[in-house]
Amino acid sequence: MSISKSLFLGCFLVLSGGAAVTASDDPKNGLGGRPNLGIPMTEADIKSWDITILPDGTNLPPGSGIASTGEKLFIEKGCNQCHGDGAAGGSNGALITDQKIEIGNIFSNKTIKNFWANSTTLYDYIRRAMPWPSPRTLSNEEVYALVAYILAGNKLIEPNAVMDAKTLPLVKMPNRDNFILRFPERI
């Protein structure tokens, strides 16, 4: 077969492959008219990922924690290996620091204290993403304690303040008023 003929045949096969996908668009052949791949998620599957905490604290779980427990956990859970002793920064960013944002310098360091608008985000973020090598392994109580440790270290709460679903949303972050809500009606 000549090169041009085999190229032509190749194109034809690719095109007819596309046509085969269209045939499986028939709802009888696949999920919602798509190729019959994957399995439908159950309510339980969805629930285990549906852990978003809203800025006002909606969905915060039961439990509580204080900074002194969080300080111990910060070492036990290996947070210090990346975020440094006392959360002052290591191979990854500082979580307790007084660095300021330099107005006009887009590269200046954004930290939890100088940038984050909502204290509740700290809970959501740590629970879903940390420790980096094994996310979603912390208990609800442990997350409250780690949150308390970081907030107390940044002098945003009293050293002995108990963080729970009621108290955490009341913590005011210093930069909270400098954000513009694009779609306030959706919050």
Ligand code: HEC
């Ligand atoms: C192996 C390294 C590693 C470990 C261990 C680790 N982190 Fe992190 N952490 C990171 C990295 C990397 C980021 C930045 C992730 C990104 O920007 O997507 C981060 C980001 C964070 C942030 C957000 C910081 C900011 O200013 O945006 C918090 C809070 C945090 N980690 C808390 C913790 C806590 C609490 C633990 C322990 C339970 C922990 N981390 C363990 C690597 C680590």
